[in-house]
Amino acid sequence: MQNPYLPYPVRIDEIITETEDKNLKTFKLVFLNPDDEEKFSYMPGQFAELSVAGMGEIPIGIASSPTEKGFLKFTVNKVGLVTTCLHSMKAGDIIGVRGPLGRHIWDTLKGKNVVIIGGGFAFTTLRSSIIYMLDPLNRMNFKEIHVIYGARSPGMLLYRDELAEWETRDDINMHITVDGTDDPDWKYNVGFVPTITEQKAPPGNSDTYALICGPPIMIKFTQPVLDKLGYTHNHIIMSLEMRMKCGIGICGRCNIGKKYVCKDGPIFTLAELDNMPKEY
Amino acid sequence: MKYINIDKKNWASGLENLYGNYRLFGPVKNNKHHVLKELGKGELPDLNYINTLLSPKSIVFPQSETMFEYSLDESKEDHHILKEINKDYSPRALIGIRPCDAASFLLVKRNFDTPEYKDPYWLSAYEATICIGLACSNPCSTCFCTSAGCGPFHEDGLDLLLVDEGENFIAKILTPRGENFIKSAGWKTEADHMAAKKTIKNMKMKAEEKIASFVSTDQLKNKSTIDLYGAPFWEKIAFACINCGTCTYGCPTCWCFDIQDEVSKSSGIRMRNWDSCMYPLFTLHGTGYNPRNTKVQRVRQRFMHKLKYYVDKYGDGIQCVGCGRCIRLCPVNIDIRRVCDIMNNYDSRSRLET
Numbered sequence: 001m002q003n004p005y006l007p008y009p010v011r012i013d014e015i016i017t018e019t020e021d022k023n024l025k026t027f028k029l030v031f032l033n034p035d036d037e038e039k040f041s042y043m044p045g046q047f048a049e050l051s052v053a054g055m056g057e058i059p060i061g062i063a064s065s066p067t068e069k070g071f072l073k074f075t076v077n078k079v080g081l082v083t084t085c086l087h088s089m090k091a092g093d094i095i096g097v098r099g100p101l102g103r104h105i106w107d108t109l110k111g112k113n114v115v116i117i118g119g120g121f122a123f124t125t126l127r128s129s130i131i132y133m134l135d136p137l138n139r140m141n142f143k144e145i146h147v148i149y150g151a152r153s154p155g156m157l158l159y160r161d162e163l164a165e166w167e168t169r170d171d172i173n174m175h176i177t178v179d180g181t182d183d184p185d186w187k188y189n190v191g192f193v194p195t196i197t198e199q200k201a202p203p204g205n206s207d208t209y210a211l212i213c214g215p216p217i218m219i220k221f222t223q224p225v226l227d228k229l230g231y232t233h234n235h236i237i238m239s240l241e242m243r244m245k246c247g248i249g250i251c252g253r254c255n256i257g258k259k260y261v262c263k264d265g266p267i268f269t270l271a272e273l274d275n276m277p278k279e280y
Numbered sequence: 281m282k283y284i285n286i287d288k289k290n291w292a293s294g295l296e297n298l299y300g301n302y303r304l305f306g307p308v309k310n311n312k313h314h315v316l317k318e319l320g321k322g323e324l325p326d327l328n329y330i331n332t333l334l335s336p337k338s339i340v341f342p343q344s345e346t347m348f349e350y351s352l353d354e355s356k357e358d359h360h361i362l363k364e365i366n367k368d369y370s371p372r373a374l375i376g377i378r379p380c381d382a383a384s385f386l387l388v389k390r391n392f393d394t395p396e397y398k399d400p401y402w403l404s405a406y407e408a409t410i411c412i413g414l415a416c417s418n419p420c421s422t423c424f425c426t427s428a429g430c431g432p433f434h435e436d437g438l439d440l441l442l443v444d445e446g447e448n449f450i451a452k453i454l455t456p457r458g459e460n461f462i463k464s465a466g467w468k469t470e471a472d473h474m475a476a477k478k479t480i481k482n483m484k485m486k487a488e489e490k491i492a493s494f495v496s497t498d499q500l501k502n503k504s505t506i507d508l509y510g511a512p513f514w515e516k517i518a519f520a521c522i523n524c525g526t527c528t529y530g531c532p533t534c535w536c537f538d539i540q541d542e543v544s545k546s547s548g549i550r551m552r553n554w555d556s557c558m559y560p561l562f563t564l565h566g567t568g569y570n571p572r573n574t575k576v577q578r579v580r581q582r583f584m585h586k587l588k589y590y591v592d593k594y595g596d597g598i599q600c601v602g603c604g605r606c607i608r609l610c611p612v613n614i615d616i617r618r619v620c621d622i623m624n625n626y627d628s629r630s631r632l633e634t
């Protein structure tokens with residue numbers, strides 16, 4: 001019997017500090033047993049349990065794309081016991097990865113316009129999605145791609161080198177924004193994500209899906225904007241967070257109604273959420 | 281179906297024969313209550329009992345269970361790598377388990393044995409466990425098994441059903457594993473098939489007549505989850521609750537658990553422990569946000585899970601076998617039978633009219 005609780009051992013290959021407050025670090029992980037990489041076959045939007053022996057596990061969205069081979073990436077915010085321990089670790093240290101966990105919705109998105117709306121450090125699985133869609137083997141499977149991504153300040157944006165690179169491309173429409181900045185050289189947008197969404201996002205139609213990941217306040221104010229732009233609730237896709245332990249729908253804590261966020265989610269359409277208790 | 285007559289004079293010697301082939305577990309009186317415990321050689325279960333204080337779920341799903349071990353000593357080659365451990369999954373027999381408790385294993389199995397994931401700990405322990413049921417001739421006032429998809433002589437989940445006739449037990453063999461158990465004990469006297477069947481039928485009828493309380497569940501699946509969730513009665517139901525979690529610990533069908541690491545010097549284990557939806561920590565996010573921050577939300581979660589979410593998810597009745605433990609153990613007299621009826625009878629439209 002395969003033990004779904006047993007993590008694959010991985011080595012921390014590289015740690016990148018992402019933001020000016022130093023609270024977000026990206027961990028590049030390499031499987032100790034090359035066979036495990038094949039077993040860990042994932043899609044953007046899924047997550048994994050990062051396991052630190054002696055500390056415990058935490059559910060974290062996968063920031064790398066399956067089109068990037070040889071490693072996994074996770075961007076981790078320093079919050080609790082396990083994440084604080086992770087932040088104090090160094091390249092070469094051994095941790096574990098368990099997954100991939102959760103469902104994905106790429107069958108739905110094939111052949112569609114994709115509008116990515118992200119705020120703060122919830123941009124990780126959205127990075128995975130962008131890298132995946134921009135892969136030369138995948139790009140023709142999607143129509144227009146829009147990205148609206150905001151952070152408090154330029155220094156709080158994740159993956160700044162990649163953002164700059166995507167800005168120069170003509171097969172993706174980038175709308176980067178910050179809440180405010182005193183940098184005179186800032187050449188992108190200034191304003192909250194809902195405002196920029198209203199200005200830049202294409203109107204909703206049956207061929208267009210919005211993927212939203214961000215803090216509750218951003219989601220709360222972006223939703224009416226999407227309504228106004230004509231997005232129906234089954235074309236708005238959100239990723240939820242919950243306290244999790246097992247990650248496989250067994251331990252019982254992350255339910256919303258009869259759905260488990262870990263196994264039946266973490267991605268839900270707004271139409272699905274409309275029919276679930278508002279307990280998240 | 282075979283029936284064996286076990287003269288009580290041969291009961292102890294039979295168990296003696298079983299010892300060694302099976303780890304034997306049975307009810308034993310401990311101060312005021314009967315508790316389930318592993319029986320030593322020569323130790324007999326006390327079958328003159330109503331039911332154990334806590335359910336037998338711990339036999340399959342221990343309150344604390346080691347999952348993995350690891351070394352943090354960096355001079356060791358495999359330091360920080362989690363390793364599976366050897367566990368004792370040799371055959372174990374639960375002697376005198378009540379039919380409701382045996383049925384609870386089947387309900388819980390749905391959670392641990394899914395098409396996508398198999399929980400190896402629960403399943404290995406369950407597969408190693410043989411259930412020797414003891415029919416209830418004197419159910420207690422809090423039992424409502426007959427309206428919870430179960431009953432005092434219910435056979436689902438059992439390998440063998442013992443019916444106490446005073447001087448002897450009639451043993452009804454329900455599975456090949458039950459038959460092996462009987463053989464291994466050396467109880468050979470076959471009972472007259474027709475007579476045994478008739479006796480059991482009569483005793484079953486009498487026992488069922490003694491069940492005095494019921495729940496109505498027929499409307500639960502037709503109710504809207506959102507309506508029940510938003511219903512006004514939860515404040516009242518939860519008013520007296522002190523969130524002690526006793527209901528969840530006593531319950532045979534509560535399966536939630538936590539996973540924790542524990543370290544001593546340079547070696548550690550990952551373990552799981554029973555957890556409870558009654559506690560705020562159960563759902564507390566790292567950010568400090570808690571989607572079930574109030575006791576009303578937590579009480580609602582417990583009853584909605586058992587009486588609505590489970591009903592909708594599996595389409596086969598409520599997540600309850602009617603053992604009545606939560607009613608007997610609750611320090612503030614919250615009664616699932618009452619809650620179930622309130623939910624079953626709730627009409628969101630009539631609420632608007634009043």
